[in-house]
Amino acid sequence: MSNPLSAFLRDYLTVGIFASLAFVLVGLLLFISWLVRPDRRQAQKYIAYESGVDPVGDMWSQSQVRYYIFALLFVMFDVEAVFIFPWATQLEVFGFFGLIEMTIFIVILLLGLVYAWRKGVLRWV
Amino acid sequence: MTALLAQLAPGNFRAPTLDFHALAPEIVLLVTLVVLVLLDSIKLERARASMPAVTNIGLLAALIPLVTLAADGGTRVMFGGSYVVDPMSLVLKALFIVSAYVVVLLSTNYVAEGDYWESEYYVLLVSSVLGMVVMASSRDLIGIFVALELLSIPAYMLAAWRKGDVRSNEAGLKYYLMGVFASAILLYGMSLVFGVGGSTRLVDIGLRLEEIGTEGVPVVTLALVFVLIGFAFKVSAVPFHVWAPDTYEGAPTPVTAFLAVASKAAGFVALIQIVYFCFIVRPDIIQPIFFVLAVLSMTVGNLIALRQTNVVRMLAYSGIAQAGFMLAPFVVAGELPVQSRQAVVIYLVIYAAMNLGAFAVVIAIARKTGSGEIESFGGLFQYMPGMAVALTLFLASLIGIPPLGGWYAKFSVFKVLVEAQTGLGWATAIVMAVNTAIAAYYYLRVARAMWFDDAPDGDTTPVKVPAGLTAAVTLALVATLVFGVLPGLLSDLTSFQPLALGG
Numbered sequence: 001m002s003n004p005l006s007a008f009l010r011d012y013l014t015v016g017i018f019a020s021l022a023f024v025l026v027g028l029l030l031f032i033s034w035l036v037r038p039d040r041r042q043a044q045k046y047i048a049y050e051s052g053v054d055p056v057g058d059m060w061s062q063s064q065v066r067y068y069i070f071a072l073l074f075v076m077f078d079v080e081a082v083f084i085f086p087w088a089t090q091l092e093v094f095g096f097f098g099l100i101e102m103t104i105f106i107v108i109l110l111l112g113l114v115y116a117w118r119k120g121v122l123r124w125v
Numbered sequence: 126m127t128a129l130l131a132q133l134a135p136g137n138f139r140a141p142t143l144d145f146h147a148l149a150p151e152i153v154l155l156v157t158l159v160v161l162v163l164l165d166s167i168k169l170e171r172a173r174a175s176m177p178a179v180t181n182i183g184l185l186a187a188l189i190p191l192v193t194l195a196a197d198g199g200t201r202v203m204f205g206g207s208y209v210v211d212p213m214s215l216v217l218k219a220l221f222i223v224s225a226y227v228v229v230l231l232s233t234n235y236v237a238e239g240d241y242w243e244s245e246y247y248v249l250l251v252s253s254v255l256g257m258v259v260m261a262s263s264r265d266l267i268g269i270f271v272a273l274e275l276l277s278i279p280a281y282m283l284a285a286w287r288k289g290d291v292r293s294n295e296a297g298l299k300y301y302l303m304g305v306f307a308s309a310i311l312l313y314g315m316s317l318v319f320g321v322g323g324s325t326r327l328v329d330i331g332l333r334l335e336e337i338g339t340e341g342v343p344v345v346t347l348a349l350v351f352v353l354i355g356f357a358f359k360v361s362a363v364p365f366h367v368w369a370p371d372t373y374e375g376a377p378t379p380v381t382a383f384l385a386v387a388s389k390a391a392g393f394v395a396l397i398q399i400v401y402f403c404f405i406v407r408p409d410i411i412q413p414i415f416f417v418l419a420v421l422s423m424t425v426g427n428l429i430a431l432r433q434t435n436v437v438r439m440l441a442y443s444g445i446a447q448a449g450f451m452l453a454p455f456v457v458a459g460e461l462p463v464q465s466r467q468a469v470v471i472y473l474v475i476y477a478a479m480n481l482g483a484f485a486v487v488i489a490i491a492r493k494t495g496s497g498e499i500e501s502f503g504g505l506f507q508y509m510p511g512m513a514v515a516l517t518l519f520l521a522s523l524i525g526i527p528p529l530g531g532w533y534a535k536f537s538v539f540k541v542l543v544e545a546q547t548g549l550g551w552a553t554a555i556v557m558a559v560n561t562a563i564a565a566y567y568y569l570r571v572a573r574a575m576w577f578d579d580a581p582d583g584d585t586t587p588v589k590v591p592a593g594l595t596a597a598v599t600l601a602l603v604a605t606l607v608f609g610v611l612p613g614l615l616s617d618l619t620s621f622q623p624l625a626l627g628g
Contacts, residue, residue, distance in 0.1 A: 009344060090138075097140035111162050118166040 069121050073113070080109050147201040147210040149190030150218055154255045157183025161251060165244035173243045177233040180247040184226045184254070191219050206326055207265035213470065213621045217261040217394050220474055224387040225254040227481050230597040231488055232379040241286055241377075249279035250383070257391040264402060266315045266325040269395055273311070273359070276391050277304050280384060284376040296375025300384075303358060303368040311355025317348035318403075327402040335406040346410050352399060353414055359392030362452060363421040366445045373441035378491065381437060382484035385444045386477045393451055393473055400458055401466050408459025415455040416549050422449030423560040430567050436487055437497040439567060440480070443523060446564060447476055449557075453538050456553045457545035463621070464544065468537045470619045475534040475608050479522040482601030485594055486516040493588040499571055504580030508587045513575045515598050520568040522605050525561055530608035533615070535561065 048055045087094060087102055094101075116122060145152070161179060164172045194201075200211040228250065236243050256276030263269045281304060285297020321337070321344060322330030334345065354365065361369040373381045404411050426446030433439035451472045454465035487497060489512055494501040506513040522531035535557075542554040608615050 093138045095140070108159065111159060111166075115162055115166045118169065 066124070069116070073116060073121075076109060076112055080106065141204050144201050144203055144210075146190065146197075147194065147203065149194075150187045150222070151255065151258055153183065153187040153190065154251060154258060157187070158248060158251045158255065161244070161248045165248065173237070176244050176247045177229055177237075180229050180251060181226060183251065184222050184229065187222050187258075188219065191215055191222070204265075206328060207268055208262050209264045210262055211621070213397075213466075213619070214261040216470060216474070216618055217390075218258045220390060220477055221254055221257040221261065221387055224390070224477050224481060225250060225383070227485070227597045227600060228379055228383045228387070230593040230600075231382055231481075231485055232377075233593045234591045235377060235379050235488060236286075239287070239377075240289070242288075246283065246286065249283055253277075253279040253283070253383075254387070257387060257394070260391050260394050260398075264327050264398060266319065266327070266330075269398060270308075270312065270315065273391075273395060274308065276388065277308070277359075280304075280380075280388055283380045284372055284384065286377050286380060287375075290375070292375035293377065294375075296372040299368045300372040300376075307355050307358030307365070310351055310358075314348055314351025314353075314355060317344065318352060321345055321348055327398060331403040331406050334403070342410075345407065349404055349407065349410050350414060353396075353411070353418075356392050356396050356399070357418055360389050360396070360448050360452075361445050362418045362448050363425040363445060366422070366426070369445060370438050370441040373444075374435065374438050374497075378437065378484060378488045378497075381441075382481055382488075385440065385484070386480050389444065389448065390473045390477060393469060396455070397466060397469060400455060401462060405458060405462055412456055412459060412549055415452055415458070416553060419449050419452035419456060419553055420556045422446065422452060423556060424449075427560050427563045427567075431563070433567070434499055435497045436499050436502065436571060439499070439571070440483060440487070443564065443567070444480065446560060447480075447523070449560070450535065450538055451476070453553050453557055454541050457542060457547060457550045460545040460547055460550070461541055464541045467616070467619045467621065468541045471537045471615055472534040474615060474619075475522075475530040475605070478601050478604035478608065479519050479529075479531055482598060482605060483516060483519040483523065485597040485601060486512050486519065489588065489590045489594045489598070490516075492590070499574055500578075500581055502571060502574045503578035504585060505575040507580065508585040509590075512590070512598070515602055516575065517572045518602060519605065520572055522609065524565045524568050528606075528609045530605040532609055533612040534608075536612075537616070 048059075083105065084102065087098055091098070157180065160183070161176065164175065164179065194210065195212070195215050198212070200209060202209050229247070232246065232250075236246050253276045256272050256274070256279075260269065260272035260276065263272050281297055281301040284300045285293050287293035318330060319325055322333040324330055324333065337345070358365045358368075373385060376384065400411060423446050426442050426444075426449060430439050430442035430446065433442060451469055454468040454472075458465050490502065490505065490509070491497060505516075518529060522529035525531045525535040539554055539557065542550045542557070
């Protein structure tokens, strides 16, 4: 019990127990519903469900490649937010040092936006 | 852990004191990066011509603080021991920056003459170098991981730089997928190491591992194995090497040189940090792993290299074998920590010189032949005697023939393996000796084609080699010769204090 390593491994045991419980529970529920539900097969029941509308077209639909640039720009500012929010809640604690650090960080990230803008990425052709 | 939490509690934050002199190389590289991006953003296409020059000036400027720091001597510890600037890290930083300088020399004409994006190429190159330089000083799991990602992510893109070529796309994709996979394994291993050690600082983890002793061997072993596997991918050690030949062949050749030398060296630097500052207390776990990795890498790399007909692929497999030689000193890390670390660093420096030189000549010759097939090197001595002699010397150095640099690199590895007087050390030394003999065959095959065969198409007009390439070949040749003739120079430079731990 006192050994920290076995305690460390025991934490993983908890994860293992919960994982196997999850599988058992899902299996049990599926089994019970299979026991009690009526079984009437109809052709319509085998169509893919698409929000109640009849499914149309191929399932491999293509999306516009241009969206990936917006995804990239989004990631850029998402990461920025991940660092700015914790800093903002502790603004006084980090003081002047934190301000300088954050300014450097934001300026370097903004360079990416300037680059994207100058390369014409933001224009929707 | 409690110390970490106390540090994060409000009111307990104290701004770290920054040693700007110690951080100067990183700051110079960062400024270079910003200048390159601004230049590209403001002048757009008109910036293309000036990019390589600005990159080179930035790299050379980053060398200046390295020299002044080396003159100052001593160890500078920052951020509670997470970032240490000691003589070893200075030597390694210089290695990365000089390698990058040579790679820029190799790239200038290649990138300008092909139909490539040029400005971004140098931006990515510099950011990768910045990651390597940070890696050389990181003594903390988080620092090492951030540095690893910073140096890898630009390299994934650079590998796919010949956008129109399917092979280059394949190279980039394979490198990316394998690299991300390795990062995931590494990160999982690091989380286990943190769970066992209770700290992200390597020194603290080492102390904790020592304290634990032989308790909890399974979880410690698991943690160490995962971390080592993550870096084994990076240094392309067998059995984690499968990405290397395809990536090296498909990537633009200057990028291949960069991956084979600087990126591989960065992987080894991470291994040095982790093994010598942290895992060294458990030689019983790490030494057998390194024995298997080293022996497999040498043998498999060499045996497959025998059958290659493309010189870049051959150099890729030879690089795997050379990685095996560099992994060998780790086998006796527990017995001779100082000497074995020195042997790895010496090998890294000399390997960088001779391998960059070999790639430089291959790039120069490919300007004429347009291919990397070994047959296309036929008759090279008749029309480009200078390049033929240079490549022969680089290949002889890779074999380890005195008085070239490669000889001293191999000698120092042998020396430390034998001096350790352990069974594993002897066994590794024997496998290494056999492999050195095997390697001679395929290196000399290229030399034979250059000296004795005729040009396959009968065309013996000499190629116009740009000044940058000639400079790169000369630089690498001088380094290879000097390190071979005056080995004392390098061994003085790399004789680090036994416990430059820091913190």
